[in-house]
Amino acid sequence: MADRPDPDVELMLSVRDGDEAEFQKLFQRYAGRLVAFADRFFHNRAQSEEVVQEIFLKIYRVRGRYEQRSRFSTWLYTIASRTCLKELRKHPRGRQQCLDDTARETIADSARPRADEAMAGQQLQEALQRCLDELPEHQRLALLLTRFEDRSYAEVAEILGVSEGAVKSLVFRAASSLRRVVDAREKPCAPEERDEVEVVDHAL
Amino acid sequence: MRCEDVREEFLAWVDEELSSGQQAAVEDHLSGCPSCRKELAGLQRTLGLLQSLPTCQPSEGFARSFWQRLAREPRRAPFWIGSFGWGKAIALAAGLVLCVVLSGLLWLRAPGEQWMSREDREIATRLELFQDFDAIAQLDLLEDMDVIEALPDLK
Numbered sequence: 506m507a508d509r510p511d512p513d514v515e516l517m518l519s520v521r522d523g524d525e526a527e528f529q530k531l532f533q534r535y536a537g538r539l540v541a542f543a544d545r546f547f548h549n550r551a552q553s554e555e556v557v558q559e560i561f562l563k564i565y566r567v568r569g570r571y572e573q574r575s576r577f578s579t580w581l582y583t584i585a586s587r588t589c590l591k592e593l594r595k596h597p598r599g600r601q602q603c604l605d606d607t608a609r610e611t612i613a614d615s616a617r618p619r620a621d622e623a624m625a626g627q628q629l630q631e632a633l634q635r636c637l638d639e640l641p642e643h644q645r646l647a648l649l650l651t652r653f654e655d656r657s658y659a660e661v662a663e664i665l666g667v668s669e670g671a672v673k674s675l676v677f678r679a680a681s682s683l684r685r686v687v688d689a690r691e692k693p694c695a696p697e698e699r700d701e702v703e704v705v706d707h708a709l
Numbered sequence: 710m711r712c713e714d715v716r717e718e719f720l721a722w723v724d725e726e727l728s729s730g731q732q733a734a735v736e737d738h739l740s741g742c743p744s745c746r747k748e749l750a751g752l753q754r755t756l757g758l759l760q761s762l763p764t765c766q767p768s769e770g771f772a773r774s775f776w777q778r779l780a781r782e783p784r785r786a787p788f789w790i791g792s793f794g795w796g797k798a799i800a801l802a803a804g805l806v807l808c809v810v811l812s813g814l815l816w817l818r819a820p821g822e823q824w825m826s827r828e829d830r831e832i833a834t835r836l837e838l839f840q841d842f843d844a845i846a847q848l849d850l851l852e853d854m855d856v857i858e859a860l861p862d863l864k
Contacts, residue, residue, distance in 0.1 A: 532775065537767050544765030554767060558775050565779060630762055637759075651724060652759055658726045673721050680720050684755045 513577030521571040528568070531577075532561055538654070539585055545637070545649050546589045560588050575663055582656065583664045586646050629690050636686045640679050643667070647675035648683075710738050712745055719752050 513534070519527040536557055543553035563584060574580070637645060643665055650656040650664065651672075658672045665672065715738045721727050722735045739746055 532772070536772065536775070540767040540771065541764045550765050550768060553765060554771050554774075557767075558778060561775060562779065562782065565782060629758060633758055634762060637762075648759075652756065653764075658721070658724070673726070674717075676720050676724075677717050680752060680755060683759060684752055687755045687758060688751065 511573075511576045511578075514573050517568075517571055517577050518573065520568050528565065531564075535578075535581060536561065539581075542582075542585060542649065542654060543589050545653065546593050548634075552592075556588055556592050557585075560585050563588070576660065578656070579660050579663050582650060582654065582660075586650075586664055590642055590646075625690075629687065632686050632690055633683055636683055640682060644675045644679040644682075647672050648679040651676055710734055712738075712742060712748075715739070715742075715745055716748055719749050723753065723756065 513531060516527045516531050520531070539557045539560060540550070540553050543556045544550060547553050547556070560581075564581070637648070640648070646665060647661055650661045651658065656664070658669045658676075661672045662669045665675075667675075715735055718727060718731065718735050722732060725732075727735065739749065
């Protein structure tokens with residue numbers, strides 16, 4: 506439970522008691538953020554929007570039974586995380602499917618040596634994204650929630666149903682995996698080091 | 710602190726999630742360990758790159774399409790349905806109707822007494838007077854003290 510009163514909880518309590526105009530405020534406050542959050546899973550705006558609409562419809566349908574047990578954002582991100590993971594399990598995406606056509610062309614082209622820094626940066630981003638996509642579910646969620654959604658470790662612990670110590674460990678392991686990708690990409694490609702990059706590429 | 714223990718705390722240190730004691734311990738170690746400082750710089754570079762990943766923005770029609778979808782949702786049910794759900798609420802309503810019907814049937818099976826309260830029934834069974842309809846018919850006379858005094862039986 507939050508120490509200070511949570512204004513979003515107050516809004517949700519009003520929605521529960523029949524003030525539907527307050528629901529609009531909650532939607533405006535969080536829907537955009539949640540589309541970005543969902544898109545980190547689906548890499549597809551239409552699907553992300555569909556999932557976020559489902560999340561808000563769920564909230565609307567259960568509004569009469571809402572109880573204040575935590576911050577509103579904690580409750581919302583718990584629903585959002587579960588919905589995204591459920592949707593992802595229902596429609597598992599291959600790694601190539603996660604990327605749009607332009608990115609796919611870039612990957613197909615990636616065997617050729619490149620001097621262009623912008624292209625190298627794009628490749629690095631793609632490699633990071635693929636690594637992020639393949640992290641175990643809890644590691645990925647912990648990293649996304651702390652890095653992109655500004656959730657505290659305590660809040661993430663509540664969302665994932667684990668201890669704060671476990672969250673610390675999850676984000677550490679996730680960041681270490683990403684770090685390995687960055688290191689492998691950024692090291693100068695001496696013949697012996699190129700092998701290392703290829704090993705990481707293969708793992709991705 | 711050993712280097713590997715400190716490195717596990719780096720992310721929490723960056724996120725300011727450590728206690729003041731833990732934070733001071735990490736900083737003490739960093740000040741004397743160039744290798745960990747290099748490791749931290751690498752981690753921070755990774756986090757920076759992570760933040761540079763593109764962020765999806767909702768389409769223009771997203772909110773409008775949601776409100777149209779919401780408009781098709783059934784309106785709010787009465788509070789007691791909201792608490793139980795439709796299935797349970799219907800079962801509860803059916804149970805109440807059954808109770809009312811059964812009570813009515815029982816009431817109809819006891820004619821003649823249903824209008825009497827328990828107190829009335831007690832008076833009716835105990836007082837012989839109550840069974841004497843002549844006396845009841847002349848009940849007003851009993852309130853007239855002159856008439857009572859004139860009655861030979863009561864003297």
